[in-house]
Amino acid sequence: MALTIVSFGVGAGGSTTTTTTTTVPPVIEVDIPESVILGGPPPIAPTGSAAVAYPSSSGNSLTGKATFTEYGYSSRPVCFSPMTPVGVQLTITNINNGRSVKCTSAFGVNVPAGVTLQMHSSQFTQLADLIDAPIPVKITW
Numbered sequence: 001m002a003l004t005i006v007s008f009g010v011g012a013g014g015s016t017t018t019t020t021t022t023t024v025p026p027v028i029e030v031d032i033p034e035s036v037i038l039g040g041p042p043p044i045a046p047t048g049s050a051a052v053a054y055p056s057s058s059g060n061s062l063t064g065k066a067t068f069t070e071y072g073y074s075s076r077p078v079c080f081s082p083m084t085p086v087g088v089q090l091t092i093t094n095i096n097n098g099r100s101v102k103c104t105s106a107f108g109v110n111v112p113a114g115v116t117l118q119m120h121s122s123q124f125t126q127l128a129d130l131i132d133a134p135i136p137v138k139i140t141w
Contacts, residue, residue: 060141064116065134066092068124080108080118081139088141092117094127095136101126105141 062083069080079090084105093100101123111118115134128135 066137067134068121079103
């Protein structure tokens with residue numbers, strides 16, 4: 001590869017042109033230097049293990065968030081949860097104040113994201129004010 005530098009100069013009697021040709025060696029990408037750590041502790045070599053969160057060993061309870069809906073009111077109140085067995089009686093306990101209420105589990109396809117359980121507003125008000133939704137709950141069956 002050749003690099004041509006052209007410079008123009010004006011002399012006393014007219015203009016002069018100077019042309020200089022310089023050859024630049026090609027860039028070889030395999031000659032890229034390795035990364036250099038400038039300070040701090042040396043990196044820790046991976047050991048092949050990682051911290052893993054396991055569910056609780058109790059198979060009949062879970063914790064999550066609960067909110068309310070206007071659906072599901074009947075003589076036998078139901079709660080909608082995709083994470084509990086269908087048809088069993090659940091005890092929902094508000095973790096913040098200890099109040100609890102019972103309902104029958106039904107599969108909920110329209111439970112909002114980030115919510116474990118949705119119950120009728122009349123049941124929810126036994127646990128907390130509606131403006132507090134969603135609330136942290138413990139669900140047992």
